[in-house]
Amino acid sequence: MRAVVTVVHLDATLWRDSDMDADLARSMLLSERVRVEGVLAAAGRLSARAAEAAERELSSAEQHPAELATETIERELDQSVVNHAATELVELDAAMKRLDGGTYGLCEGCGQPINEERLEAMPAARYCVEDQAKFSRNHRRPAGR
Numbered sequence: 604m605r606a607v608v609t610v611v612h613l614d615a616t617l618w619r620d621s622d623m624d625a626d627l628a629r630s631m632l633l634s635e636r637v638r639v640e641g642v643l644a645a646a647g648r649l650s651a652r653a654a655e656a657a658e659r660e661l662s663s664a665e666q667h668p669a670e671l672a673t674e675t676i677e678r679e680l681d682q683s684v685v686n687h688a689a690t691e692l693v694e695l696d697a698a699m700k701r702l703d704g705g706t707y708g709l710c711e712g713c714g715q716p717i718n719e720e721r722l723e724a725m726p727a728a729r730y731c732v733e734d735q736a737k738f739s740r741n742h743r744r745p746a747g748r
């Protein structure tokens with residue numbers, strides 16, 4: 604697995620002019636998955652530490668409001684990172700399914716091939732740039748961004 608991931612980065616510039624290579628796309632999705640899982644693991648460790656620190660604060664007789672506030676902010680940041688990474692994992696899995704089904708790289712809105720540079724930057728992209736813009740306008744995420 605690790606060897607495959609390394610090869611992807613070396614070859615990433617070679618496929619600009621060629622048709623979408625399913626193996627390469629799969630490698631990119633896997634490599635992205637490894638990265639996102641790393642983010643989730645790191646965020647999990649951070650939030651465990653923040654929770655412990657918060658418990659210590661709460662159990663100590665003397666409160667330190669400033670520190671407490673800092674930790675609350677840290678946990679909130681943490682949560683948005685986790686939410687984002689979790690969403691990304693879902694998207695990566697969906698992209699993997701499209702790859703298996705032979706529809707990877709095709710826009711789910713208009714059915715046209717998605718720009719290769721866009722896929723390179725966002726291997727799990729479902730929509731072409733135009734449809735993504737439409738989608739974002741019509742379906743604002745509750746969390747907002």
Ligand SMILES: [Zn+2]
Pocket residue numbers: 710711712713714715730731732733734
């Ligand atoms: Zn489209």
